[in-house]
Amino acid sequence: MALLEVRDVTLRFGGIVALDGVSFDVEEGQISGLIGPNGAGKTTAFNVITRLYKPDSGEVLLDGSSILKAPAHKIVGKGVARTFQNIQLFRTMSVLENVLVGAHGRGRRVGPKEAYEVLDVVGLRERALFPAAALPYGIQKRVELARALVAKPRLLLLDEPAGGLNHEEVYELGEFIRKIRDDFELTVLLVEHHMNLVMRISDDVNVLSFGRKIANGPPSEVQADPAVIEAYLGADDEHDDDEPSPNGTSQVSDTVSDTEPEDEA
Ligand SMILES: Nc1ncnc2c1ncn2[C@@H]1O[C@H](COP(=O)(O)OP(=O)(O)OP(=O)(O)O)[C@@H](O)[C@H]1O
Ligand SMILES: [Mg+2]
Numbered sequence: 263m264a265l266l267e268v269r270d271v272t273l274r275f276g277g278i279v280a281l282d283g284v285s286f287d288v289e290e291g292q293i294s295g296l297i298g299p300n301g302a303g304k305t306t307a308f309n310v311i312t313r314l315y316k317p318d319s320g321e322v323l324l325d326g327s328s329i330l331k332a333p334a335h336k337i338v339g340k341g342v343a344r345t346f347q348n349i350q351l352f353r354t355m356s357v358l359e360n361v362l363v364g365a366h367g368r369g370r371r372v373g374p375k376e377a378y379e380v381l382d383v384v385g386l387r388e389r390a391l392f393p394a395a396a397l398p399y400g401i402q403k404r405v406e407l408a409r410a411l412v413a414k415p416r417l418l419l420l421d422e423p424a425g426g427l428n429h430e431e432v433y434e435l436g437e438f439i440r441k442i443r444d445d446f447e448l449t450v451l452l453v454e455h456h457m458n459l460v461m462r463i464s465d466d467v468n469v470l471s472f473g474r475k476i477a478n479g480p481p482s483e484v485q486a487d488p489a490v491i492e493a494y495l496g497a498d499d500e501h502d503d504d505e506p507s508p509n510g511t512s513q514v515s516d517t518v519s520d521t522e523p524e525d526e527a
Contacts, residue, residue, distance in 0.1 A: 263326055265290040265449045266417055271310055271320030280306040281317065282473040288417070288466075293443055293450045295460040295481070298470035299497030304453040305347055307470070308419050311451075312344055313337050324417070338364075343415035345406040347422045347453075353395035357386060357405050360394050364409030372412060380412045383442065399426050411442065417449045418442075424456045432456050436463045461485055469493065 264287035273281040281303045288294040296304050309315040311322055313334040322329050324340055332340060343364070351360050361377040381387045384404040389397065394405055403423060410418055420439070424432045436459050443450050454460045460467060461481040469477040469484060471493035477484050484490055 264288055265325060266311070266451070267321075267323040267326075268307065268311070269321040269323065271307070271317045271322065273306060273310060273315060273317045279473045281310065281320075283320070284470065284473070284475050285320075286468040286475060286478060288449055288451050290416075290449050291443070291447070292465040293439065293452060293463050295464035295467035296451055296453045296470065297455075297457070297460055297467060297484075298476075299493055301472075302470040302493075303473045304470055305421055306473075308344060308421055308451075308453065311419060312342060338413050338415070341414075341416035342419065343410035343413045343417075344419035345403070345410055345421060345423060347425065349399070349402045349406055351394040351402055351405055351409075353393070355394060356391050357381070357394055357397070357408075358390040360405055361408045361412050364412045377408075377412055380408045383411065383445075384408045400431065403427075411446060414446070415448065417451065418446075419451045419453075421453045422455065423452070424454055424459055432459055435459065439463055457485075471496075 266288040268284060268286050271281050271284045272279065284303065284307065286296075296307065298304055306315065310317050311329075313329065313332060313336075316330070324342065329337065329340055329342075352363065355363070358374065358377055358381070361380060362372060362374070378387055378390065381390055384407055386401065386404055386408060389401065394402060397405070403426070407420075407423070423439070424435050427435060439450060439452065440463055442448060452460060452464065464481055467477075467479065467481050467484040468475060469487075469490050476489045476493055477487045479487070
């Protein structure tokens with residue numbers, strides 16, 4: 263049985279169908295990529311899984327049990343933690359305080375010692391007492407990751423963790439995600455526009471386009487899927503400044519890695 267099962271989830275915002283009968287599974291211990299052009303519904307799916315949004319219909323099961331009746335603040339206690347596409351730290355609190363807050367929902371008492379251990383994992387021990395807002399963007403993203411990890415989740419949802427990172431940092435992030443998956447025995451659901459990163463580290467990939475799931479499979483299969491290439495090329499048409507790529511497989515890669523999110527919401 264999969265750790266996470268998303269079953270036929272539909273969510274509308276007025277006339278927009280952000281998720282349209284979406285189903286996918288995330289197997290325990292895997293890194294599962296969730297990709298798709300801007301506005302495809304990826305963040306909305308995360309917001310449903312973490313109970314920030316209530317779907318109009320469908321079901322979300324964790325270990326076979328519905329989580330849709332649990333309030334959002336109980337989700338961490340069920341073993342689901344996340345980072346946000348737009349960083350959501352307590353700006354005036356220190357790095358350490360932000361991490362301690364992350365442990366709160368798990369119903370465990372976490373002291374500074376445990377928080378510092380997680381700060382070591384992300385390499386931020388020496389910044390523990392800095393106000394979060396004073397740190398560069400890339401470092402703030404690591405604070406968010408530490409805050410999610412200290413809750414000792416089973417399922418970690420990462421919403422564009424590579425956003426704003428340079429080429430080398432994106433590579434290192436990939437290695438880091440694999441390492442924490444192993445060290446913390448995590449299952450990871452990864453939303454990313456950096457196609458090289460997703461394809462390199464994912465065991466399985468689901469693709470959304472306009473709220474619908476259009477493909478699922480191992481990275482090599484999904485990358486070569488005509489429906490996926492078409493979805494990204496369609497999205498690419500909106501960007502007049504983007505160069506078309508010469509062949510199918512790399513088109514997905516080039517298009518996506520060169521496409522910054524339009525909407526930082
Ligand atoms: N709170 C909201 N109210 C109204 N519409 C919303 C809301 N959140 C998302 N949407 C709409 O739902 C659709 C899916 O948005 P979502 O943010 O999930 O896309 P995404 O795949 O995460 O895109 P991106 O790659 O740009 O982050 C979009 O059309 C978006 O405008
Ligand atoms: Mg998003």
